Amino acid sequence: MDDALWSKLSVEAGVEVDELITAGRNVQALKVMREHIGLPRPALWDCVEALQERVDVLEVSGPMRSRASSD
Numbered sequence: 001m002d003d004a005l006w007s008k009l010s011v012e013a014g015v016e017v018d019e020l021i022t023a024g025r026n027v028q029a030l031k032v033m034r035e036h037i038g039l040p041r042p043a044l045w046d047c048v049e050a051l052q053e054r055v056d057v058l059e060v061s062g063p064m065r066s067r068a069s070s071d
Helices: 010-020 028-035 044-058
Strands: none
Touching: 010 028, 010 044, 028 044
8 A cells, every 4th residue: 555644654553553444443543543643634534535545455344345345
Protein backbone atom coordinates (compact mmCIF):
# COMPACT_ATOMS: atom_id res chain seq x y z
CA MET A 1 0.00 0.00 0.00
CA ASP A 2 1.53 3.27 -1.07
CA ASP A 3 -0.51 5.88 0.76
CA ALA A 4 0.87 9.17 2.02
CA LEU A 5 -1.14 9.02 5.25
CA TRP A 6 -0.25 5.40 5.96
CA SER A 7 3.45 6.13 5.50
CA LYS A 8 3.25 8.77 8.26
CA LEU A 9 2.30 6.12 10.84
CA SER A 10 4.94 4.41 12.91
CA VAL A 11 5.21 0.64 12.56
CA GLU A 12 3.63 0.23 15.99
CA ALA A 13 0.70 2.51 15.14
CA GLY A 14 0.20 0.67 11.83
CA VAL A 15 0.04 -2.65 13.66
CA GLU A 16 -2.48 -1.21 16.12
CA VAL A 17 -4.63 0.13 13.27
CA ASP A 18 -4.49 -3.25 11.49
CA GLU A 19 -5.56 -5.03 14.68
CA LEU A 20 -8.45 -2.62 15.18
CA ILE A 21 -9.56 -3.03 11.57
CA THR A 22 -9.42 -6.81 11.84
CA ALA A 23 -11.51 -6.62 15.03
CA GLY A 24 -14.09 -4.48 13.22
CA ARG A 25 -13.31 -1.42 15.34
CA ASN A 26 -13.03 1.05 12.48
CA VAL A 27 -13.91 4.17 14.47
CA GLN A 28 -11.13 3.42 16.92
CA ALA A 29 -8.77 2.72 13.99
CA LEU A 30 -9.57 6.15 12.55
CA LYS A 31 -8.93 7.76 15.93
CA VAL A 32 -5.53 6.04 16.25
CA MET A 33 -4.59 7.09 12.72
CA ARG A 34 -5.44 10.73 13.36
CA GLU A 35 -3.66 10.77 16.72
CA HIS A 36 -0.46 9.18 15.42
CA ILE A 37 -0.11 11.03 12.12
CA GLY A 38 0.58 14.28 13.91
CA LEU A 39 -0.13 17.89 13.16
CA PRO A 40 -1.68 19.18 11.15
CA ARG A 41 -4.20 16.41 11.57
CA PRO A 42 -5.48 15.04 8.30
CA ALA A 43 -9.09 15.52 7.35
CA LEU A 44 -11.40 12.80 8.58
CA TRP A 45 -12.43 11.95 5.03
CA ASP A 46 -8.80 11.42 4.02
CA CYS A 47 -8.39 9.01 6.93
CA VAL A 48 -11.58 7.17 5.95
CA GLU A 49 -10.22 6.71 2.42
CA ALA A 50 -6.86 5.47 3.76
CA LEU A 51 -8.67 3.11 6.13
CA GLN A 52 -10.77 1.78 3.25
CA GLU A 53 -7.61 1.06 1.27
CA ARG A 54 -6.16 -0.75 4.28
CA VAL A 55 -9.38 -2.79 4.69
CA ASP A 56 -8.99 -3.85 1.06
CA VAL A 57 -5.33 -4.79 1.58
CA LEU A 58 -6.19 -6.84 4.67
CA GLU A 59 -9.18 -8.37 2.84
CA VAL A 60 -11.46 -7.74 5.81
CA SER A 61 -15.18 -8.16 5.33
CA GLY A 62 -17.74 -6.01 7.07
CA PRO A 63 -19.11 -2.47 6.88
CA MET A 64 -16.01 -1.08 5.15
CA ARG A 65 -15.49 -4.03 2.82
CA SER A 66 -14.22 -3.33 -0.65
CA ARG A 67 -16.53 -1.08 -2.63
CA ALA A 68 -15.91 -3.21 -5.69
CA SER A 69 -17.18 -6.33 -3.94
CA SER A 70 -20.30 -4.55 -2.65
CA ASP A 71 -21.44 -3.29 -6.07
